[in-house]
Amino acid sequence: MELNIIGDDEVEILLRDLIEIYGYDFTDYSRASLKRRINRIVLIGKFPSFAELRYKLKFDPDFLKEFIEQITVNVTEMFRDPSFYKTLREEVLPRLGTYPLIRIWHAGCSTGEEVYSMAILLKEINLYHKCLIYATDINPTVLEKAMKGMFPLSQMRKYSENYLLSGGKKEFSGYYSANYEFAKFDDALREKMIFSTHNLVCDRSFNEFQLILCRNVLIYFDKNLQARVFSLFDDSLENLGYLALGTKETLRFSPLAARFRQIINAEKIWRKIA
Amino acid sequence: MEKNSIAPFPLIVVGGSAGSLEVILSFLPLLRKDLKVAILIVLHRSSDPDPVLQSLLSSKTSIAVKEAEEKELLMKGVIYIAPADYHLLIEKDFTFSLDYSEKVNYSRPSIDVTFEIAAEVFKERTTGILLSGANTDGTEGLMAVKATGGTTVVQDPSTASVPYMPQYAVSHAPVDHVLKAADIAAFINSQ
Numbered sequence: 120m121e122l123n124i125i126g127d128d129e130v131e132i133l134l135r136d137l138i139e140i141y142g143y144d145f146t147d148y149s150r151a152s153l154k155r156r157i158n159r160i161v162l163i164g165k166f167p168s169f170a171e172l173r174y175k176l177k178f179d180p181d182f183l184k185e186f187i188e189q190i191t192v193n194v195t196e197m198f199r200d201p202s203f204y205k206t207l208r209e210e211v212l213p214r215l216g217t218y219p220l221i222r223i224w225h226a227g228c229s230t231g232e233e234v235y236s237m238a239i240l241l242k243e244i245n246l247y248h249k250c251l252i253y254a255t256d257i258n259p260t261v262l263e264k265a266m267k268g269m270f271p272l273s274q275m276r277k278y279s280e281n282y283l284l285s286g287g288k289k290e291f292s293g294y295y296s297a298n299y300e301f302a303k304f305d306d307a308l309r310e311k312m313i314f315s316t317h318n319l320v321c322d323r324s325f326n327e328f329q330l331i332l333c334r335n336v337l338i339y340f341d342k343n344l345q346a347r348v349f350s351l352f353d354d355s356l357e358n359l360g361y362l363a364l365g366t367k368e369t370l371r372f373s374p375l376a377a378r379f380r381q382i383i384n385a386e387k388i389w390r391k392i393a
Numbered sequence: 394m395e396k397n398s399i400a401p402f403p404l405i406v407v408g409g410s411a412g413s414l415e416v417i418l419s420f421l422p423l424l425r426k427d428l429k430v431a432i433l434i435v436l437h438r439s440s441d442p443d444p445v446l447q448s449l450l451s452s453k454t455s456i457a458v459k460e461a462e463e464k465e466l467l468m469k470g471v472i473y474i475a476p477a478d479y480h481l482l483i484e485k486d487f488t489f490s491l492d493y494s495e496k497v498n499y500s501r502p503s504i505d506v507t508f509e510i511a512a513e514v515f516k517e518r519t520t521g522i523l524l525s526g527a528n529t530d531g532t533e534g535l536m537a538v539k540a541t542g543g544t545t546v547v548q549d550p551s552t553a554s555v556p557y558m559p560q561y562a563v564s565h566a567p568v569d570h571v572l573k574a575a576d577i578a579a580f581i582n583s584q
């Protein structure tokens with residue numbers, strides 16, 4: 120059985136260390152996941168006790184990077200939830216076609232699978248050339264990966280299926296070349312992407328967008344932090360802009376809900392109306 | 394964050410994989426309408442739309458059946474379904490949270506993950522019931538349930554259409570009750 124070396128109190132101690140030493144504030148994250156992730160680090164890193172873990176976190180900046188990477192879950196996929204991408208392709212993106220410059224923000228983009236999926240959609244509906252796609256994450260390591268546009272070749276079958284289900288009509292393999300165990304995505308997809316670190320907990324709005332995607336990030340935040348992030352998005356969205364969340368996330372209970380309308384079908388996409 | 398608060402009612406977590414849906418569909422109609430517990434169903438399945446499973450289960454009982462939503466407060470007398478493709482966690486304040494992290498035992502939702510967190514939050518008021526399946530998911534979770542004073546139940550492998558998962562649990566975890574599929578409803582009703 121898994122032994123939980125890290126109890127509730129230890130979690131709080133580590134969170135305080137992270138703020139004091141490094142300025143990373145995770146105190147408004149849901150605890151159940153944090154605690155599970157930290158215990159996983161202990162297990163995988165074979166830390167004999169809490170004291171060793173705490174020591175390493177305090178004095179080893181390389182380990183800090185790894186620690187952050189582990190506690191902020193980075194799992195992602197291309198064309199995850201095909202029906203979501205179908206809605207983007209058919210309903211949302213075409214409406215943005217009238218803007219001379221379309222600004223899109225992927226907040227919490229992880230290793231970029233979502234961003235390359237978006238680029239493919241935009242190419243296929245001929246809007247790519249007039250877009251700027253900002254892709255941000257708290258974690259610089261995932262952004263470095265995202266910039267490379269190299270994803271495990273073993274995933275391509277699944278992604279290709281997702282792509283077809285999302286309404287893609289081309290040969291998915293035309294978008295990448297196989298390079299050992301990686302699929303290297305076409306450089307042309309990356310031309311309009313801008314990668315940068317951005318921490319949703321403390322960083323400000325940095326532009327006005329027509330579309331913001333923030334999927335499977337808010338599930339890790341408590342209600343207060345969710346509310347703060349929603350108002351950050353509100354500040355960063357043009358009127359009539361769209362906000363897209365993960366399948367299990369909702370704007371419904373937010374005080375800002377009144378200023379947004381969920382677009383007709385069941386997808387978690389809202390349009391700013393006031 | 395609230396700490397050491399005592400679970401307001403017992404929680405029964407039902408975990409199932411291949412061959413378990415039929416068991417669930419057969420015990421649902423037999424459950425008492427005034428459940429004194431909350432029931433959480435964690436089912437391995439392909440990531441088809443959740444409403445299908447929810448309406449199938451709802452059709453078998455008048456007890457409220459709903460998908461567990463993030464930040465939702467658990468209530469007794471309700472049957473919750475873990476959404477497809479997320480791990481289902483429970484916070485110390487008895488609200489749900491969802492986690493899109495790596496699969497555990499090739500599964501998301503993983504039964505182990507929810508058994509373990511249920512044990513941590515509901516402690517001795519947790520019952521874990523493991524049904525038919527072809528996986529080893531659930532066994533470690535049952536150990537956690539037992540370790541915090543909860544009750545562990547496994548479907549009698551001889552009544553399971555895929556006996557591997559319950560058999561694995563019976564041979565590796567401390568199991569309080571091995572129940573025939575037909576006896577599970579009565580067990581839940583007695584809680």
Ligand SMILES: C[S@@+](CC[C@H](N)C(=O)[O-])C[C@H]1O[C@@H](n2cnc3c(N)ncnc32)[C@H](O)[C@@H]1O
Binds near residue numbers: 199226317319334365
């Ligand atoms: C589960 S991934 C979601 C990736 C992708 N959006 C998807 O849905 O597939 C969550 C991402 O959120 C990022 N994240 C967590 N906390 C953050 C914060 N405070 N600011 C920005 N990004 C954050 C993590 O680093 C991680 O890459």
